[in-house]
Amino acid sequence: MDHFVSMKELTEKEIIEFLDRAEMFKKNGTHELPGKYTVSNLFFEPSTRTKMSFEMAERKLGLDVLPFEAAFSSTLKGETLYDTVKTLEAIGVDALVIRHPEDGYYEELIGRTSLSIINGGDGSGQHPTQSLLDLFTIREEFGSFEGLNVLIVGDIGHSRVARSNAQALTKLGANVTFLCPDEWADEFKSVNDWDEVLESSDVVMLLRIQHERHGGEELFTKESYHEQYGLTTERVLRMKERAIIMHPAPFNRGVEIASELIEHARSRIFMQIKNGVYVRMAVLEKILKGRK
Ligand code: NCD
8 A cells, every 4th residue: 555545445355454554553553664764744734633633643653743834845945836846856755745725636646656645634635644533433433344333423514533434333334324404415315304313323423513514604603503503411321332423533512513512421532542542553553564
């Protein structure tokens, strides 16, 4: 595997191999990669978790990490992403983790650079390491995916998290349903309301409203959104006995999820964040070891 950009191309077997390797890292902690590799994290959109989690994974693998700050880079002088990537290739970087607002930004890079690209999120497209950490967290909870009912609620059409997870979970045999306003459905089909799915869902995954992708148009107030699409303190009481709450974060308290539920016994939100480090170690290892 030269690059890791999407969940679409991964086979079920490849997904499970990543999860198994991540599980090993979770049990055993750090693991120095033989050979000296240099990586850099290019984030052209805001990030707390994904960027810090990749940096932690890189350090645990003993990689050299070259700092990059998009806001102080030559991008501001008009340099294209392609030219930035070719520059880092010339400097001697082996792999780049890139987050970029454009869907499929990586397509123009693949085949034109010798360094490896790991996608840290492209616009509304894909967020494959988030998907792997979500899958890891679900498997840790339920042991497998076959027949699990996963409900994804929120700004589905603009969400790279929904898109990557829908593809991967379906491939693994889970039933994925969506709840969202029609205006945000895009290629997805929403159920009518919470009542249709809440009591049968094993996983309730909430998403942030992607205001930055709405071009200024807002359909809801915080209160009206919470009322219709939020996981409220009343709704949580109707969840199945072992059902869990997930959210890729950052979460907006009182909008997609009631503030009291963030650290609720059903919530796996901080466990997802923790697991992100291990799946990213597995991805970095696979990509770097595969380099000729
Ligand atoms: C998500 C993202 O950036 O796609 N966050 C994350 O990586 N954990 C979700 C979001 O921004 O809403």
